[in-house]
Amino acid sequence: MINSSFKTFIFKDYTEKMMSEVKENLNAKDLEFYSNKEQTRKCSIVISDKTYFVYFTFVITHDTFQLKIDISMENKRIIDRDIHNLKLSIKNLIISDWEQCVWLEDQQSEWFAEDLYKDLHAVENSLRRLINTVLFYNLGGAWWEKYMPTHLKNKYHTRNARYKDRAPSFKNVHTNLLSVDTDDLVSILEFKTYKIKEENVFNSYKNYNPFEENPSEKECDNIKKIVSSFEYTINNLMNDGKSIEEHQKSLANLIKEQIEVDLDFWNDFFSPWFSCSLREFKGKWTNFNNDRNHVAHNKLIDNKMYQKFKKSMGDLFEIISEAEVNFERHFEAEGSNYLEELKHLEEENKYQKKLEDKKLIEEEAGVEILDQEQIINKLQEHISTTFKIIIDEIYFRSDIDTIYNTPLLTEYEIFFEVNHNVLSSSIAAHVEPNIDSSEGATSDVYILVYVDENLVESFEFNYTNGEVEYNEEHTSYMLKTYNNINITEKEDIKIFILELIDEEMPEVSEDELASVPCGSCNNYAVNMSIENEYGVGTCLYCGHINKLGNCLRCDEILDQGEDGLCDACQVYIDKQ
Structure with a gap:
């Protein structure tokens, strides 16, 4: 603690008052200052029959006042909620008395x-192992060199060269996946290869024969128009290399129309072994990445965060391990016939080509006319932003599980759920989309909020597409309907759902939890209050019913697993 806000600071009085309040707040006993010097003081305090030591050092240097506080215990344990509560109680009591609070070590x-x-x-390496195993048996030992994109190979070729120079014993082994970043591991799972369609516009144009049966005149004109647009773009690129940025999008759209998916890594190779969809796995992996960055970058971790991270990582490791087991069983059963019997699933990914004149029309009229995919992306962005804020607000609550999948906005679906671990209640958000990409049309998205099976509220987002009309007098396209997005209820959704969670699933405070761990999951989440609806002894983390002791004199619930005397009755008996 640096620079006290008090005009006069009495070291002895300040520390004694502080620890007296800590003792009262934590229901501690046997507080004793056993070393008292001018600039250092030492005390011991007993909490839940465990002794903790607090050392105070007061230093004045160059007009700077510093109070250093060290906390320790007799037997070091990783999960000790009392030392966690002790350090936070001290911090919360005195932080407003000082200009700065510097956390030196924890x-x-x-x-x-x-x-x-x-x-x-364990999680990262299990996914690396699964990817390598599955792709090796399906695509051969050279799958990395043969199928991975150039930017990925170049990125890790340079990195691996440095690693192998430092560890010469591994210079002659393949280690690409060991150095692949966690984000790129998911990109391998969803990687796709493409091939030219057998029936493409260039073949149709080249093989045109006026003496044989040919497509309709309209189809021929369309083919000629596509080829002409392609030739125009190529001519620009060949004569002016700098025009690549200007024509990149139109060229990409032309090419996309002439190709189709050849190999879909997820559907063809990984989906049969996973118990969840790619979208669900990506969501869990994104949360894992966020947790990983917090741990890897030496950020402070408290008890609640530790429990949350431990559970999410355990769930993800279980999904990947199950996929490994499923694949190994299948491969063992199929043996050498595996590659022949595995059917490649081809999923055609169609893109609607944007014509060059549409772009010119939009620029001329000063309006934006979106296709269905663009409208969905725009509405998805605002929905995701809103619900990410909601999820962040309740992220560290261990008594509830949250599920969120970005809504596809192509059909009615449930995209957000909050389920309580003990109460048989849930809060869900359903989406009812009506997307219309016609010019001037309005696309509506209704978000319906349910408590269990009862609809309690609804909200609406909508987007109005741009529309133009040709003005013959001015020989140009004029604005008829301006594009506009309406998200005025965005804040209302957030406030309503957060208040609904507080009302339907109230969070239990730390004071209502016992200091003994759950007998089933070993988490400190056992309810000991009779004031809430969860039931005395119920673990809010796993639902297990634990036995808590009662006072033998007044029958009050005790913060321990066995019967005994409460503090008040103990004092009464001691006085008799």
Whole structure:
């Protein structure tokens, strides 16, 4: 603590008052200052029959006042909620008394990070192992060199060269996947290869024969128009290399219309072994990346965050391990016939070509006319932003599970759910889309909020597409309907759902939780309050019913697993 806000600072009085309040707040006992010097003081305090030591050092240097506080315990344990509560109680009591609070070291946070780091490696390496195993048997040992895109190979070729120089014993082994970033691992799972369609516009144009049966006149004109547009773009690129940026999008659209998916890595190779969809796995992997960055970058970790990270990493590791087991069983059963019997699933990815004159019309009229995919992307962005804020607000609540999948906006679906671990209640957001990409049309998206099976509220987003009309007098396209997005209820959705969660699934405070761990999951989430609806002894993390003791004199619920005497009754008996 740096620079006290008090005009006069009495070291002895300040520390004694502070620890007295800590003792009262934590229901501690046996507070004793056993070392008292002019600039250092030492005390011990007993919480839940465990002794903790607090050292105070007061230093004045160059007009700067510093109060250094060290906290330790007799037996170091990674998961000790009392030392966690002790350090936070001290911090919260005095932080407003000082200009700065500098956290120099937190060994408990370091223990949490070390334990979580093992889980990080286990999850990452399990996915690397699965990718390598599956693709090796389906595509051969050279799958990395043959199928991976240039930017990915170049990125890790340079990196691997440096790594192997430092570890010469591994210079002659293949280690690409060991150095692949976690984001790129998912890009391999969803990677696709493409091929030219057998029936493409260039073949149709080249093989045109006026003496044989040919497509209709309209189809021929369309083919000629596409080829002419392609030739025009190529001529620009060949004569002016700098025009690549201007024509990149139109050229890409022309090419997309003439190709189709050849190999879809997820559908062809990975989907049969996973218990979840690619969209669900990507969502879990994104959360894992966020947790990974927090742990890997030496950020502080408290007990609640540790429990949350531990659970999410465990769930992800279980999904990947299950996929490994499923693939190994299948391969063992099929043996050498696996590659022949695996059917490649071809999923055609169609793109609607944007004509060059449409772009000119939009620029001339000063309006934006979007296709269906663009309208969906625009509305998805605002929906995702809103619900990400909601998820962030409740992220560290261990008594509820949250599921969010970006709505596709192509059909009615449930895209957001909050389920309580103990109560048989859920809150869900359904989406009812009506997307119309016609010029001047309005696309509506209704978000319906349900508590269990009861509709409690609805909200609406909508987008009005741009529209133009040709003005013969001015020989130009004029604005008829301006494009506009209406998201005025965005804030209302966030406020309503957060208030609904607080009302239907109230969070239990730390004071209502027992200091003994759950007998099933070993988490400190056992309810000991009779004031809420969860039931005494219920673990809010896994739902297990634990036995808590009662006072033998007044029958009050005790913060322990066995019967005994509450503090008040103990005092009464001691006085008799």
